[in-house]
C-alpha cells in the first residue's frame with residue numbers, strides 16, 4: 093500500500109484534492125489556526141519590514157507534509173501585498189533554471205521554493221549569492237573561455253520549505269533570517285480547522301462531530317480536511333447530512349481509521365507485532381513479511397506515526413511494542429513481553445535504535461539503519 097492510497101497519508105493528493113485544498117486555505121495570518129508562536133514571530137518579521145519599507149528577511153519553514161507551509165507562504169505574500177512565485181527544489185535541475193526564475197522577479201516579490209533540500213548543488217550555490225547580495229553570476233561559455241557575467245536581481249523574499257531541515261547545508265540555513273519549525277497540531281486546533289472547513293464546504297457539523305474528526309487526523313490539517321470530506325459523504329448518503337460525533341465515529345470506522353488515527357496498515361503492523369511476535373523484538377523484514385508488505389512500506393509509511401504515538405519503538409534488537417500498544421488493541425501482554433509491567437522509557441529505546449551503527453550484533457541486521465522520522 094503506497095502513501096498516496098491512504099486516507100490518513102499527509103502527502104498531497106491528486107489534482108482534484110489540490111483544488112479543494114486551495115479553496116480551504118486561510119488567506120491571512122489572522123485566519124491561520126494554531127502554530128501560535130510561529131504566527132506571532134512571523135507577524136513581527138513582516139510588519140516591521142513593512143514599516144521600514146524593506147523586504148523582510150528570508151523565511152525557512154520546516155515541518156512535515158500537510159502542516160501548512162504552502163499556506164503560510166501564500167499568506168506571507170498576501171500580508172506584504174506582493175505577488176508570489178512558486179517553484180520547487182526538484183524543478184530546479186541546473187543553475188540556469190534558478191537564474192531564469194530569479195532574473196524575472198519583480199521588486200519585493202515572494203519566491204516560494206518548496207522542497208528546497210532537493211535543489212541541485214550548483215543552483216544552491218547560486219542561491220547563496222542571490223539571497224545575500226541580490227545578485228547572481230551567470231556563466232557564459234564552457235571550459236577555459238567561460239566567463240561569469242554578474243546580473244543584478246530585484247530585492248525579493250525567499251520562503252523555503254522543507255520536510256527535512258536536517259538535510260539543508262549549513263550555509264543555506266544560515267542565510268535565512270527567520271526559521272520556523274511547524275509542529276503537529278493539537279486536537280483542539282484541528283477541531284477549529286475542521287469547523288472552518290465545514291463552513292466553507294457548506295457542511296453541517298456539531299462540536300462533537302468536529303472533535304471526533306480532529307482526534308483521528310494525526311495532528312495534520314490536510315488529513316483533517318480529507319477525513320471531513322469522507323465523513324460528509326457518509327452523512328449525505330446514510331443520514332440527514334449533519335455530522336454528529338456518533339456519525340463521524342461510524343463513518344471513520346467504516347473507512348478503517350480508528351480513534352487514534354491508525355488505519356488498516358498501522359493496525360496490521362501492530363497486531364502482527366503483538367500477536368505473532370509477542371510484542372517483539374522482531375526485525376523489520378520479518379515484520380513486513382508477516383503483514384504482506386515491503387519493508388520500506390512498513391518503515392516509511394506505517395512506523396513513523398506508530399513511533400510518534402508511543403506504540404512502537406525501534407531498538408538495536410528489533411521492533412518492540414510498548415505497553416500502550418497492548419492497551420490500544422485491547423490485548424494483555426504476556427509476562428515475557430518486552431517491558432511488560434515496567435515503566436517504559438521510549439526516549440532511550442529510540443535513541444539506541446537511531447544511532448548510526450547501533451547494535452552491531454543486532455538480532456535483525458535490517459533494523460540497523462532505522463532512523464526515527
Ligand SMILES: Nc1ncnc2c1ncn2[C@@H]1O[C@H](COP(=O)(O)OP(=O)(O)OP(=O)(O)O)[C@@H](O)[C@H]1O
Nearest residue numbers: 113116117124125157158159160161162163313314
Ligand atoms: N493552520 C491552518 N489552518 C487552516 N487550514 C490549514 C492550516 N494549515 C494547513 N491547512 C490546510 O491544510 C491543507 C494542506 O496545507 P499546505 O498545502 O499548506 O501544507 P504543506 O505543509 O505545504 O504540505 P506539503 O509539505 O505537502 O507541501 C490546505 O488545504 C490548508 O488549507
